[in-house]
Amino acid sequence: MKLGSKIHLYSSVLFAVLLIAANTTVYFVFSGMMIDREIGKLAAETEIAAAALRNAAEPAAIRELMRAYVPLEGMLRLVNGDGRGGEYLVTSAGETELSREGAVFFSERREDKLVIGSRNYGFVSLPVIAADGSIVNVQATASMEELMELLGLLRLVLFSVSAAVLVPVVISSGVLGRVLMRPISDMTRTMRRIIGSGEFARLNRKGKSRDELAGMGETFNEMIGLLEESFVRQEQFVSNASHELKTPLTIIESYASLLKRRGADRPELLEESVEAIHSEAVRLKGMTEQLLLLATARRAWQAETEKVDLLPFARQTAATFGKVYEREVAVELRGTGPDRQGKAERMGDAFVDLEDGLSTRTDPDMLKQLLLILLDNARKYSDGPIELRLGSEGERFYMAVRDNGIGIPENELLLVFERFYRVDKARSRDGESTGGAGLGLSLAKELAKALGGELTLASVQGEGTTATIWLPAI
Structure with missing residues (x-):
């Protein structure tokens, strides 16, 4: 029934x-x-x-x-x-x-x-x-x-009245059933249309009713909107991922074929081919790891928190990064916000009390991975020293990575957090492609959320970009 x-x-x-x-x-x-x-x-x-x-x-x-x-x-x-x-x-x-x-x-x-x-x-x-x-x-x-x-006359009157009242009651209950079922029927037809056509559709909301059925219709439309957005993003993700994975595989296949055809006759091609294959393999491995991590639900990331002193942690990470890439990373303590003008002394000469108080509970491995992503982005898009600023503002600590590159246009600040989005190659320090897959900032944002913090981005064209990790204080 x-x-x-x-x-x-x-x-x-x-x-x-x-x-x-x-x-x-x-x-x-x-x-x-x-x-x-x-x-x-x-x-x-x-x-x-x-x-x-x-x-x-x-x-x-x-x-x-x-x-x-x-x-x-x-x-x-x-x-x-x-x-x-x-x-x-x-x-x-x-x-x-x-x-x-x-x-x-x-x-x-x-x-x-x-x-x-x-x-x-x-x-x-x-x-x-x-x-x-x-x-x-x-x-x-x-x-x-x-x-x-x-x-007896009273019984007859009550019976007649009951019979007379039941007729409109039966009719009105039928009307009531149809009125109550109309939004549900519309929703069912819409879902069948979506299933049949494969295209997302929304309910046509008429009137200004604020009852539960109207709320259900609005919720349905919101859900369809989220599903449509998720579907579009998934299609885009699959398309971009297939394209990004195809490039290194094609390069590896080409150099392997070259070695197979001419490697024995031309030994000079060996070093070039091996270097290219190794480089693309490393890139492919990093991209695959990032894709797998992004595909994992954030709630499945196991953050093992412990007390971390941010200044020694930042110095050690910066020193390791500087040695690997031969780039100078200056660690600073600041008394004001990461993007504001204010007194800043290297290594905390004037901020000993702040240095002692920069401690929070977090996962050091995830925080290090997040910080390395930001430092690597700064390396790719600038050629001068990289600044790593630490400080507190309100009830939060921050770690800000600042480069002196060309910067990011304002209309692209939010887009850079999208997966596989990359700014123009003109932003790179040499005008050529940096080789990135466009997954770093997307992964960094997810890591910041997993740590209970936030990642923000500020940039001024011609001056540089600042990526800031906000962490809760203990």
Whole structure:
């Protein structure tokens, strides 16, 4: 059964049950009150009759009083303690059949509703002391047929009203089911269209409703937007990755083929070919490692944190990097932000207190990898000394790598974090391709997030670029 049909059925049945329960309650409460009211009236009339008969001693006087107090449609009689009640019994003109009912003596007051034949009666029995000192019952029986007819009319009215109300309820519940199902049906059709065409589509949102269904539609559109963006990025990633991997493989294959054809005849090609193959193999290995790391969910990266003194850590990393690439890396402590003008002394001569306080908890291996990526980028795109600035600002420490290269255009600052994005080769120090795959900054940004920090980039064309690692202080 479809959800809309379930809503239609369940809401109709629920409302019908509630309506029937409400009308049944109304009927029984009203009928009980009316019956009690009628019996109460009969009891009051019987008490008046009993007060008058209590003092009557003559049989003729008793009969006259009984004729005066007999109910309009009923019977009045006196019943002795031995159960005899035939001597003093009076009925109204239309209720002579009541005289055939046997007399029963009750020692206590009694009020009840009786069914005699097919008719309903109210019955009241009052024990009183007669003039001769004996205890007798003054019993009155009155017809309640008029009340029963009124209650029957009430049942008919409630039934008719219930039937009349259920018709629009069934119709409205069907409309309600369709209204509630419309956004879900639209969503289902949209998803089927996406599956059939392979193209992403969004729901057409009409109106300004802010209910849960409208929220679900907006969330669906947001999800489709994220999926579309992710799909486009994935396609671009696969395309770029295949292109980037194809280049070194082609070079390796070409030089290997050259060696195979002419290596024996031309030994001078051996060194050139081996160097080219080795260089491309190293590049291919680094690119593959970066791709594998980027393909791993960041939550799967196991960061093993420990206390790290940032200044000795930065000096050691800078020294290692400088020896490998024969580039000068100047380590500085600064009292202001990494991109601001302010007092800065090499090796902390004027900042001994700051030097002692630059400690945080982080993963040293991941932080070293992140710092080496930034230093390597600075090496590729500048030819002067590289500055590594350390300091604190607010509740955070920073490590800023600054080069004096040409810089990055403002409209490309955010793009450089995209995978496989590379700026123009004119930014390199020699005007040629640096050989990078465009994965370094993308990986660096992910590493910074994994460490609980942030990576920012600032650049001024003609002056240089500053990449800053922000880390939480202990």
